Amino acid sequence: MSILVQKYGGSSLSDLERLSAVADKVVATREAGHDVVVVVSAMGDSTDELLEMARELAGSPSRRELDMLLSVGERISMALLSIAIQERGYEAVSLTGSQCGIITTHNHSNARIMDVRPFRVQDELELGRIVIVAGYQGTSYRREVTTLGRGGSDTTAVALAAALGADACEIYSDVEGVFSADPRAVLSAKQLLELSHEEMLEMARSGARVLNEQAVEFARRAKIALYARKTHSPSTRGTVVRPDGFHERVERAEMGQPAVAVSHIERGVHIQAGESADEVIALLGERDCVVCEWTPEQRCELFLDTENVHDLEDISAKLRALGDDVTVERAGLVSVVGQGIGGQTRWVRQGHKVVKEAGIKPLSLAISLSRLSWIIQTADVKRALGALHDLFISMDVKPAHHAPSLEADS
Numbered sequence: 001m002s003i004l005v006q007k008y009g010g011s012s013l014s015d016l017e018r019l020s021a022v023a024d025k026v027v028a029t030r031e032a033g034h035d036v037v038v039v040v041s042a043m044g045d046s047t048d049e050l051l052e053m054a055r056e057l058a059g060s061p062s063r064r065e066l067d068m069l070l071s072v073g074e075r076i077s078m079a080l081l082s083i084a085i086q087e088r089g090y091e092a093v094s095l096t097g098s099q100c101g102i103i104t105t106h107n108h109s110n111a112r113i114m115d116v117r118p119f120r121v122q123d124e125l126e127l128g129r130i131v132i133v134a135g136y137q138g139t140s141y142r143r144e145v146t147t148l149g150r151g152g153s154d155t156t157a158v159a160l161a162a163a164l165g166a167d168a169c170e171i172y173s174d175v176e177g178v179f180s181a182d183p184r185a186v187l188s189a190k191q192l193l194e195l196s197h198e199e200m201l202e203m204a205r206s207g208a209r210v211l212n213e214q215a216v217e218f219a220r221r222a223k224i225a226l227y228a229r230k231t232h233s234p235s236t237r238g239t240v241v242r243p244d245g246f247h248e249r250v251e252r253a254e255m256g257q258p259a260v261a262v263s264h265i266e267r268g269v270h271i272q273a274g275e276s277a278d279e280v281i282a283l284l285g286e287r288d289c290v291v292c293e294w295t296p297e298q299r300c301e302l303f304l305d306t307e308n309v310h311d312l313e314d315i316s317a318k319l320r321a322l323g324d325d326v327t328v329e330r331a332g333l334v335s336v337v338g339q340g341i342g343g344q345t346r347w348v349r350q351g352h353k354v355v356k357e358a359g360i361k362p363l364s365l366a367i368s369l370s371r372l373s374w375i376i377q378t379a380d381v382k383r384a385l386g387a388l389h390d391l392f393i394s395m396d397v398k399p400a401h402h403a404p405s406l407e408a409d410s
């Protein structure tokens with residue numbers, strides 16, 4: 001039998017009724033002739049609720065204890081889903097990340113998967129059972145419970161799919177697939193049917209949380225196709241992310257339109273330093289930052305997404321203590337993603353112009369080959385996102401010779 005890995009996010013499991021509907025879907029997949037491994041997230045907003053409880057007790061709670069706490073959310077869902085499936089007359093077994101052999105780095109609250117030893121999962125499949133796995137967690141090489149960063153259940157699913165040699169990995173959430181912007185923030189966002197792993201990786205890095213960055217990176221390396229679909233929807237179309245999935249975009253790029261999507265991060269900090277630049281870079285060593293500038297010993301400017309930073313008070317205090325030249329302020333990030341977009345200054349000038357025309361004063365701009373990212377005030381994020389989507393995505397693409405050219409930008 002072919003192995004299929006399915007992941008159901010917190011929005012698909014927010015109450016027992018939805019969880020029961022997921023149980024029906026899993027059973028139907030089994031009936032269709034697959035060996036099924038199901039990865040689950042914590043129910044609804046329960047991870048946020050657990051985090052809130054810890055924050056009521058401490059400003060910068062210990063990252064180890066937070067991992068112990070947050071990993072519980074997924075364990076509740078796995079056991080309940082297994083019970084619901086057993087009640088339907090099928091054999092099911094729930095397993096924690098540790099039982100599935102998910103070995104991670106020791107970086108609490110944002111660990112990376114180093115190895116997967118899925119022997120127990122394989123044994124259970126051999127016995128004909130449906131395997132339900134608690135996502136978002138593993139065990140470090142020092143035998144500590146770790147979590148994989150917000151949205152990390154996607155990573156569990158893809159890592160297991162790769163280790164088991166699964167045919168495909170399906171990620172179910174509350175949206176029909178991947179859109180050209182977060183459909184909650186930009187109403188005119190369009191569903192994208194196909195994306196390459198590289199495109200999705202840039203989108204995920206810049207805030208498109210519908211698929212997790214580490215998960216896409218795994219899928220890219222293992223050449224696994226990812227299907228993003230809506231759980232409680234009759235449509236099975238969704239979005240496929242696969243190695244050569246960008247035909248539509250090649251055509252658009254040829255017509256002079258290189259962007260595939262815009263994305264945003266609302267909660268982050270903008271960090272600047274003068275002569276303490278190198279100390280700041282060293283202190284932020286293990287954190288994933290967008291580096292706008294680093295001139296060693298002279299200046300640095302970065303953006304740190306704070307979604308997985310649970311000790312922000314602590315880290316801000318340590319940064320400020322490095323010297324009076326260090327500033328840390330809350331900020332957001334808006335990005336335009338597209339292969340080659342950072343390689344031509346005309347796109348940068350056009351983007352910068354619409355951001356300013358929207359009445360926004362950007363704090364900084366980071367340019368890479370596949371992404372343009374503006375650091376701006378949090379309150380301006382949605383407005384900038386809409387303006388950049390109008391410019392780069394909603395514009396009617398026509399052949400270059402009679403297109404409303406983005407080049408004519410003055």
Ligand SMILES: Nc1ncnc2c1ncn2[C@@H]1O[C@H](COP(=O)(O)OP(=O)(O)O)[C@@H](O)[C@H]1O
Pocket residue numbers: 008009010011012041151172173174175177178179180181182183184207208209210211261263
């Ligand atoms: N480009 C995008 N396309 C689709 N959804 C996006 C995008 N960017 C952000 N999102 C958000 O991702 C959410 C789905 O991810 P998530 O909240 O992690 O779901 P789940 O809890 O089901 O895993 C959507 O509700 C949507 O608001």
Ligand SMILES: N[C@@H](CC(=O)OP(=O)(O)O)C(=O)O
Pocket residue numbers: 008009010011041042047048073135136149150151152153154
């Ligand atoms: N429960 C964790 C992990 C996760 O992957 O969640 P979701 O699949 O609901 O985004 C979180 O809230 O971050």
